[in-house]
Amino acid sequence: MNPESGASAPPLNARADWTVDQRWSAYTPQEHAVWVRLYERQSALLPGRACEPFLRGLEALDLHGQGIPDFAAMNAKLGALTGWQVVAVPGLVPDAVFFDHLANRRFPAGRFIRKPDQLDYLEEPDVFHDVFGHVPMLTDPVFADYMQAYGRGGMRAMSLGRLHNLARLYWYTVEFGLLETPQGLRIYGAGIISSLKESVFSLEDPSPNRLGFELVRVMRTPNRIDDLQQVYFVLPSLQRLLDDTLQDFGPIYRRLADLPDIPIEAIEPDDRVFTRGTQAYATSGGRLART
Ligand code: HBI
Ligand code: FE
Numbered sequence: 355m356n357p358e359s360g361a362s363a364p365p366l367n368a369r370a371d372w373t374v375d376q377r378w379s380a381y382t383p384q385e386h387a388v389w390v391r392l393y394e395r396q397s398a399l400l401p402g403r404a405c406e407p408f409l410r411g412l413e414a415l416d417l418h419g420q421g422i423p424d425f426a427a428m429n430a431k432l433g434a435l436t437g438w439q440v441v442a443v444p445g446l447v448p449d450a451v452f453f454d455h456l457a458n459r460r461f462p463a464g465r466f467i468r469k470p471d472q473l474d475y476l477e478e479p480d481v482f483h484d485v486f487g488h489v490p491m492l493t494d495p496v497f498a499d500y501m502q503a504y505g506r507g508g509m510r511a512m513s514l515g516r517l518h519n520l521a522r523l524y525w526y527t528v529e530f531g532l533l534e535t536p537q538g539l540r541i542y543g544a545g546i547i548s549s550l551k552e553s554v555f556s557l558e559d560p561s562p563n564r565l566g567f568e569l570v571r572v573m574r575t576p577n578r579i580d581d582l583q584q585v586y587f588v589l590p591s592l593q594r595l596l597d598d599t600l601q602d603f604g605p606i607y608r609r610l611a612d613l614p615d616i617p618i619e620a621i622e623p624d625d626r627v628f629t630r631g632t633q634a635y636a637t638s639g640g641r642l643a644r645t
Contacts, residue, residue, distance in 0.1 A: 362448060371441075371451060371455070372447040372448075372462070373442060373443055373462070374442050376424070376425045376442040376465050377465070378424040378425070381421070381467075385467050386422055387470075388467050388468060388470050389421050389467060390419055390420070391470075391473065392473060393417075393419035393482075393486065394419060395473075396547065397412075399550070400547070403540065404540060404547055406535070407490075407491060407493070407497065407592065408541070409490075410490075410494075411489070411493035414431060414435060415428055415432060416431065417485070417486065417490070422481055425442060425463070428440060428485070432489065432492060432493060435495075436493060436494070436498035437459050437498070438460070438492045438498055438501075439459065440461050440485065441460045441461070442462075442464075442465040443462040443465070445478040445479075446478050446479070449512060449517065450509065453504075453506075453508030454509075455505065456501055456502060456504060456505025456506075457509075458505070459498070459501075461484070463479075463488070464481050464483070464484050465481055466480055466481065467482060468480050474550060483544065483545075484544075486548055487544030487545065487548035488528070491542060491544070496592045496595075496596050497542075497592050497595075497596075499596050500527075500595050500596040500599055504520075504528070507520060507599065507603055508520060510603065511603070514604075516607045516610060519573040519574075522576070523569070523572055523573055523599075525545075525577040526585075526587045527567075527587070527589070528543065529545035529546075530543040530545050530546055530552075530586060531543040531567075531586075531589060532546075532556065532557070532589070533588070533591075533592070534588050534589065534591075539564065539588060539628065541553065542589075542592070552583070556582075556583070559582075559635065560629070561632050561634045561635035562583055562585055562629070562631045562633075562635070563585040563586070563629060563631040563633075564585075564628035564629035564631070565585060565586070565587055565588065565621065565625045566588055566590075566627075566628070567587040567589045567590070569599075569606070570606060570609065570610065571587075571622065573610060574613055574615050574616045575615070575616050576615055581640045581641045582635060582640065582641075584618045584619050584631070584636050585618060585619070588626075619631075
C-alpha cells in the first residue's frame, strides 16, 4: 500500500473513479499467449488444491484459457450469478477508490499482463492475478457478500486509523486464505492460486505455520508482501468469514489499539494449529537465499 496513494489523482487516460476501458481488441497475440501459458501452468495444479467454489467459478465464467478474457463477456456471466462486475484499472488504485468499488460490487482489475520473461515476478497486480486469481471466488454468493462488506468497512477503518489492521484481514483471507474441507485443506486466496510456487508451498511445504482463522488474531499479524508467507490462516467455512465481517468492528478496533502485534512466525496458546511449521524456508533466508 502506497502511503501517498490517498492523495493522488487518476492518470489522464482514466476516469474519476480510476477505471479505463479494457480495450480487449488491443491485446497482442504475444499477450494472449502469456495468459495461456500461465493458465495452463496453474490449472494443472488446481485439482485437489483449489477449493470447490473457486473451481466452480472458473467453469461458470468459462475462463478456459484461450487467452485474456474479454471483461464484457465475463461480466455478463458474473453479473447474472452474484451482481459483481469487473472494471479495468491501470494498476494499483488509492485505498479509498478501491474500497468504494468493492462496496459497490465492482472488482478493479489490472488490464495489463506481465511480460513473458517475468512469469513469476509482479510489482503490481496484472490481469492474470486479478482475473484468474480473484474473479472465480466472486461467483460464490457468500464470498461475494464478504468482499462487499470488506469494501464498506474500508472507509471506516481509514477514518479510525486502523487500515493496517483491516488490510491484514484482506491479505490473510482474499489473498492468502486456506479453507478447511472434509477432503483436507484447500486454497481460496488469489495470491496463492495465481502463483506456481505458492500453490504447492502453501499446502504442502513443512515450513509455514497453518493456523485456525480468528478475526482479531489475524488483524494482529503482520504480513510479508515480498516472499512466500510464513503463516496461513485456515477458515472453517466461507460463511464464518462473512459472519465475522458483518459485525461492528468499532469494539474490535478499540481492543486492537491496546493489543500488540503478534510476530509473524509465532504460535499463540489459543491458536488452533493445523501445522506447526519448521520455518526452514524463512530462516534460511527465503527468496534472498535462492540463486
Ligand atoms: N488497487 N488495483 C488495486 N488492487 C488492489 O488489490 C488494491 C488496490 N489499491 C489498494 C488496495 N488494494 C488495498 O487497499 C487493499 O489491499 C487493502
Ligand atoms: Fe490480489
